[in-house]
Amino acid sequence: MRNKIVVIGSLNYDTFVQLPHFPKPGENVLADGVAFGCGGKGANQAVQAAKLGVDAYMVGCVGNDQYGDALIESAQKYGLNTDHIRRVDAPTGMGFVNVIEDGSVFAGILKGANFEVTKEDVDQAEALLMQASTVILQMEIPQDVNEYAIEKAKECGAKVIMNAAPAAPISEKALKSLDILVVNEVEAGFYLGKDITDSELAKAGAKELKERYGCDVIITLGKLGSVVNDQNEINFIPSKKVKAVETTGAGDSFIGGVGYALLQGMSLTAACEFATCCSAITVCGVGAQNSMPTFNQVKKFIENN
Numbered sequence: 143m144r145n146k147i148v149v150i151g152s153l154n155y156d157t158f159v160q161l162p163h164f165p166k167p168g169e170n171v172l173a174d175g176v177a178f179g180c181g182g183k184g185a186n187q188a189v190q191a192a193k194l195g196v197d198a199y200m201v202g203c204v205g206n207d208q209y210g211d212a213l214i215e216s217a218q219k220y221g222l223n224t225d226h227i228r229r230v231d232a233p234t235g236m237g238f239v240n241v242i243e244d245g246s247v248f249a250g251i252l253k254g255a256n257f258e259v260t261k262e263d264v265d266q267a268e269a270l271l272m273q274a275s276t277v278i279l280q281m282e283i284p285q286d287v288n289e290y291a292i293e294k295a296k297e298c299g300a301k302v303i304m305n306a307a308p309a310a311p312i313s314e315k316a317l318k319s320l321d322i323l324v325v326n327e328v329e330a331g332f333y334l335g336k337d338i339t340d341s342e343l344a345k346a347g348a349k350e351l352k353e354r355y356g357c358d359v360i361i362t363l364g365k366l367g368s369v370v371n372d373q374n375e376i377n378f379i380p381s382k383k384v385k386a387v388e389t390t391g392a393g394d395s396f397i398g399g400v401g402y403a404l405l406q407g408m409s410l411t412a413a414c415e416f417a418t419c420c421s422a423i424t425v426c427g428v429g430a431q432n433s434m435p436t437f438n439q440v441k442k443f444i445e446n447n
């Protein structure tokens with residue numbers, strides 16, 4: 143039975159700096175605090191799936207440094223298989239995340255070892271891809287490797303979820319091979335060539351992307367919720383009201399949650415509802431992986447909300 147999730151993507155060591163407000167260009171702002179955590183869109187999505195109980199595997203690269211050690215240790219602690227994480231002679235990817243009081247963030251990301259991931263790394267994982275139900279990709283590794291991974295995953299019979307973040311050009315052929323495209327409102331705006339500022343525009347955008355590429359489409363809208371184009375229905379799923387502390391990893395928690403829920407046989411809409419609860423819990427703590435919930439935490443949250 144195909145029951146594995148394989149994530150091919152980035153691992154970053156994140157530094158969170160607490161600022162009173164986002165600086166203007168040229169302005170220095172005194173920071174009130176600092177925290178560190180394991181992140182990277184790929185590793186976050188894989189860890190969320192693993193924390194929920196999925197047999198999850200990570201394919202990617204970290205450097206031969208203390209940050210690479212920390213990322214591998216963290217992934218293993220959460221039950222993620224790290225056999226396909228390669229150590230390379232480049233610095234481990236880093237996230238420099240600035241956080242303001244309402245929990246919103248802006249970040250600079252060091253590509254580092256993530257940009258050493260190769261097509262050979264994908265080939266090395268072929269046996270896993272043959273057993274994978276779902277392969278999840280993001281845009282923090284070289285784009286030619288991503289496009290190769292899409293092709294390979296499809297040949298191996300897996301479903302492909304692409305989180306096109308950060309947004310960058312993707313070939314039409316690759317987009318047309320996807321099963322599910324996940325973007326936030328900013329990334330959706332990039333692919334559509336127009337601003338997506340509310341749920342009605344997101345619904346129209348999801349419809350347009352589905353018509354263009356044929357895949358199901360999820361547009362996440364931060365604290366508003368998300369829109370999902372599931373087969374021929376377009377549904378809006380409102381977010382859960384929680385007090386956000388720091389939002390890094392919320393989208394990744396959502397995607398790991400979708401991956402888990404689809405494996406349980408849920409519809410895409412039901413999977414997004416489940417994933418909304420995952421990300422609601424994730425924003426209640428600082429950092430990505432350590433704030434992500436286990437299945438029992440999500441179950442409890444659903445009972446109380």
Ligand code: RIB
Pocket residue numbers: 152154155156180181182183186236237249251282390391392393394430
């Ligand atoms: O999506 C959040 C993640 O994006 C952070 O962990 C950071 O490392 C960047 O990859």
